[in-house]
Amino acid sequence: MLDAQAISLVRAGLKSVLAEDDGPESIARSFYAHLFVEHPEFRGFFPAAMDQQRHRLIRALEYVIDNLEDATTFLPFLHQLGRDHRKHGLDGRHFLAAENALVSAFRSFVGTEVWTDSVEAAWRTTFAVVSNSMAAGADSDRMPAYWGATVVEHRLALDDLAVIRVQTDGVVPYEPGQYLSVQIPQRPRMWRYLSPAIPTNDHGGIEFHVRRVSGGWVSPAMVSDIAIGDRWLVGPPLGGLSVDTSPGCEDVLMIAGGTGLAPLRSQLMAMAMRSRNPRVHLFVSGQYPSDLYDIDTLWHLAQTNPWLTVVPVVEETEEPWWRPGSSRDIPRGLNHLQVGKVGQVVTRYGSWADRQIQICGSPAMVRSTMYALRLVGTPVEHIQFDPIGG
Ligand SMILES: Cc1cc2nc3c(=O)[nH]c(=O)nc-3n(C[C@H](O)[C@H](O)[C@H](O)COP(=O)(O)OP(=O)(O)OC[C@H]3O[C@@H](n4cnc5c(N)ncnc54)[C@H](O)[C@@H]3O)c2cc1C
Numbered sequence: 142m143l144d145a146q147a148i149s150l151v152r153a154g155l156k157s158v159l160a161e162d163d164g165p166e167s168i169a170r171s172f173y174a175h176l177f178v179e180h181p182e183f184r185g186f187f188p189a190a191m192d193q194q195r196h197r198l199i200r201a202l203e204y205v206i207d208n209l210e211d212a213t214t215f216l217p218f219l220h221q222l223g224r225d226h227r228k229h230g231l232d233g234r235h236f237l238a239a240e241n242a243l244v245s246a247f248r249s250f251v252g253t254e255v256w257t258d259s260v261e262a263a264w265r266t267t268f269a270v271v272s273n274s275m276a277a278g279a280d281s282d283r284m285p286a287y288w289g290a291t292v293v294e295h296r297l298a299l300d301d302l303a304v305i306r307v308q309t310d311g312v313v314p315y316e317p318g319q320y321l322s323v324q325i326p327q328r329p330r331m332w333r334y335l336s337p338a339i340p341t342n343d344h345g346g347i348e349f350h351v352r353r354v355s356g357g358w359v360s361p362a363m364v365s366d367i368a369i370g371d372r373w374l375v376g377p378p379l380g381g382l383s384v385d386t387s388p389g390c391e392d393v394l395m396i397a398g399g400t401g402l403a404p405l406r407s408q409l410m411a412m413a414m415r416s417r418n419p420r421v422h423l424f425v426s427g428q429y430p431s432d433l434y435d436i437d438t439l440w441h442l443a444q445t446n447p448w449l450t451v452v453p454v455v456e457e458t459e460e461p462w463w464r465p466g467s468s469r470d471i472p473r474g475l476n477h478l479q480v481g482k483v484g485q486v487v488t489r490y491g492s493w494a495d496r497q498i499q500i501c502g503s504p505a506m507v508r509s510t511m512y513a514l515r516l517v518g519t520p521v522e523h524i525q526f527d528p529i530g531g
Pocket residue numbers: 193320333334335336337349350351352353354355356357358359360361380400401403503504527529530531
């Protein structure tokens with residue numbers, strides 16, 4: 142394990158990378174260049190467009206290095222990352238090969254004057270922890286690397302948001318709140334994470350809510366080009382958002398932005414099958430009223446489950462000109478529509494310091510909501526979100 146001095150050397154190194162505009166991109170590019178030069182056979186495991194891969198590499202390193210003192214946080218994360226890489230056809234041996242490429246990438250970035258023996262030793266130990274833990278995660282996993290699935294329904298809830306149902310070959314054993322890696326035939330090898338919007342069931346049916354990200358590689362195809370009968374690949378479950386429902390547990394605050402609703406909805410549906418639950422306040426948000434695309438389902442859930450309160454939030458009450466006729470009424474019986482950024486609206490009610498809190502949405506929404514909660518003194522350790530979001 143690393144001592145305090147080694148940890149501070151590694152943190153200072155990463156900080157210098159992040160401080161430069163193109164630092165993260167250049168480290169990630171250099172890592173994959175070194176890796177593919179030393180192991181040309183690895184290139185075939187990855188897609189042609191590597192932007193998402195590079196972005197995830199840096200986010201994962203940032204998360205691990207931020208939490209280096211706390212093995213209970215970074216180890217499960219790395220085990221899961223290792224398991225997740227099995228979908229690319231990678232196993233334990235491949236992670237060990239990545240260690241040298243990471244060291245070479247950082248060495249070229251910081252330059253030889255700064256790259257002393259102690260700096261190299263600190264990075265080598267860090268990357269050895271990363272690769273050994275990922276290898277352990279990958280090699281100990283007994284689940285299939287992925288399942289086949291058939292698209293059985295595709296419906297546009299908005300012009301840029303599709304509700305897609307697939308039927309998997311065998312049941313994918315995910316917990317409500319977890320997410321899955323998905324590959325579609327229109328974009329081979331470009332895996333993307335999606336969160337099931339319903340709990341797992343005996344029939345292997347999964348519902349996804351997908352929003353088109355403008356300029357994205359995969360989400361526009363998922364929204365517009367999917368046909369019934371398409372065959373998808375679905376990777377094993379990842380992530381650990383969950384509600385503690387044990388007796389005496391704290392009440393719950395959930396905050397959803399856009400399709401970030403999906404993993405919260407899945408947990409609420411699972412809770413609806415239980416006889417006793419903590420109280421849950423769900424703030425469901427979007428920019429315009431039509432972005433509250435699933436408000437009717439939430440209304441039904443709240444009507445039949447007295448422990449659930451749903452508060453709709455929008456940033457603007459008028460629909461934009463380019464979405465004519467899409468105005469949506471908030472069902473009677475739900476709380477009044479609140480207006481503002483969801484973080485500001487939530488914190489008008491106080492700090493929610495006595496709640497279990499989950500935030501799900503775009504990276505920008507999660508960041509601004511975390512910031513708003515911190516300003517009013519919400520304990521950060523009560524807040525769950527997915528560390529690799531975006
Ligand atoms: C844990 C997790 C769960 C997710 N669950 C869902 C889900 O249930 N439904 C869903 O629609 N999406 C979900 N996503 C996002 C999804 O995985 C893709 O990132 C998203 O669909 C964009 O993929 P793309 O190939 O179209 O864009 P890319 O080609 O990967 O990216 C294109 C550009 O868009 C930016 N970008 C990527 N994602 C976003 C975003 N969400 N908002 C704004 N800009 C972005 C990228 O930084 C890049 O600059 C989830 C992501 C994570 C990490």
